[in-house]
Structure formats: structure tokens, C-alpha cells
Amino acid sequence: MPADVTLRLEAYLPYRLSVASNRTSRWVARSYEARFGLSIWQWRVIAVLGGADRLTAQALTASTAMDKVTVSRAVRALIERGLVERKKHQSDGRSALLALTPAGRSVYDEVAPVALRHEAALLDGFRPDEIRQLTDLLLRLEKRAEELAED
Amino acid sequence: MPADVTLRLEAYLPYRLSVASNRTSRWVARSYEARFGLSIWQWRVIAVLGGADRLTAQALTASTAMDKVTVSRAVRALIERGLVERKKHQSDGRSALLALTPAGRSVYDEVAPVALRHEAALLDGFRPDEIRQLTDLLLRLEKRAEELAED
DNA sequence: GGAATTTAGTTACATTTGCAACTAAATTGT
């Protein structure tokens, strides 16, 4: 077997991705948990709701890449904490519109800058073009994995 | 708040990483599970043992980036399936040396090419320099996250 | 208009995970 087609875990892309993702999320997650008592999923919901007035859970699953059960649980917890409110959807009785409460909004206003500082800290030492490149490559990879999964 | 320091989840790096990693591992994991009955962790252990004669569990945790509990469980399952064997370590009574059995070796010989084909399929459409760049950026990011986590 | 199907969201259950506590052996320090 030629050397360059040998399997070496440390150079195996899905492995590298997984390690990179786990390390960064673990670090970031600890901080949200410690400072705000938010899980990663709760935080994602807040992040998306913070940038949009009112959304259905369906729209949330689409823009957070979480599945509907995960969204449902995160939303329930946030409602219990008074950070999110649910309003009946007038034209579709199955779904409801979700929005941040004033309390939720103020958590968002606090969390968002922290999140951005985290990102900046992670990317300290990366050039802007490298960051663009990384994001671009990741998006292409996601798209590719999505396509492949459809078989 | 200026537009370019606004939090947008879809451009948030830890999020992108998480989505990219989850999609690729999910795809890859399904295949290992379906074709070989191996979890991702079992597969990692096999991959590393396939490239090294005999290792301690400790060495496995280091080179798989899994924690020791995860390694312990994966190894146990592999031993139960007869793919890995444990030999007493002569000089250190706490640990044992792990190695693939002949059956384990033949699973490795089957799985490794499949893994490489998966990777190639994912990276179809990427130029070699892009792949190098991606790996490099991921490694730097991992290192950075590791440093940051140490506080 | 009404049965059949699809879609939104929740609940229930089994599996996985992650952390802490534990056992046992090795190492360190005196």
C-alpha cells in the first residue's frame, strides 16, 4: 500500500474536524453554562431569536441546524426560565410563534458580545483571509456531506 | 452596534465547525455502523491500533483525542467481539498492552480503504492546496482552543 | 366534503455520554 493512501487518523479529515469542533464547543459551552446557565442549544435559540422578531419552531430548526426535538426541549427550558414566549400562530394552529421576552432580550444583549469575544479569542492569530477561507471551506464541506448523506 | 460586529449564528465559527463536523461524522458513522457494526470510537481505536503494534490505553487516549472512559468502553466492546486483545504489561501492573487480533486486523484491512474512500468523496471538488490549508487551519484552531481552555 | 397524507411539535423510552468516585499499582519524598 503506497504511503500516501495509508490511513493515518491524525491526518483524517473527519477526525480533525471532530477534534476541532469538540474542543472549541467545549470551551465555549463551558462559558455559557457557567456564566448564563445556558446550554449550547439554548444559546443557539437565543442567538437566532435575537436577530429575528418572531419565528416558528420550524424556522428555528432550519436556522440552527438542530433537530426539532432538540429545539423543542431548548425552547421549553427557555420558556420556563421566562426568556422566551410563545404566541399562538393565527393562521396555523399546529405551530406557534416564538420570541424573546424582555428578559430574554437582555440575556441576548449580554451574551452576544461574549460570544463575539470568544470567537475573536479563538481567531486571534488568524489573518482575515484565512478566516474567510476557513468559513468558505467549512461551508463547502457541509454542503458536500449533505449531498452525500442523501443516498 | 456596527453591522460587522453583530452576532450572526450562520457566520459564527464555532457553529460552522459544529455543523460541518456533525454532518460529516454522521455520514461517516452511519456507514461504519451499518457495514461493520462499529461506533466511531471503536473505529478510532481500530484505526490507531492498525498503525501501531501494541499500545496502552493511555497511549490510545492520547492519539485518539478521546477521554479515558470512552477508550475504556470502546476497548471493552472490541475485546468482547474478539477484535482486540489485552496482554499484561510486564513492567507496569496498572496498565495493559492492547493489540488487534487477527480478526481485528482483518476488520482494519477492510475498514481502512472504506474510510479513505469516504474522505476522498467528501473532498471531491477540493484542490490539494485547499485541503492542506483546511487541515492546517483546523490544527491551529485546535491548538488555540486547547490553550484557551487552560484558564 | 371527507378520507388519506403531510406537517408541526411533544412525549416516552432506550442508549449514550460525561463526571465523579473508586480500585489498584507505581512513584515520590522523607
Next chain:
DNA sequence: ACAATTTAGTTGCAAATGTAACTAAATTCC
């Protein structure tokens, strides 16, 4: 040499997760 600490690995238990089954509303299609 022997108590105290560290290291290797396992086990137990609580919490997180994923899958499938479910309820209820909307849509499709005769």
C-alpha cells in the same frame, strides 16, 4: 521502608441525546 501522592483504568449514576411513536392541525386529492 513506608506514608502520601500520582497515574492507569473501570464502574456507577445522573443527565443529555436520538429515535420512534404519538397528538393535533393542515393539506391533498378524489
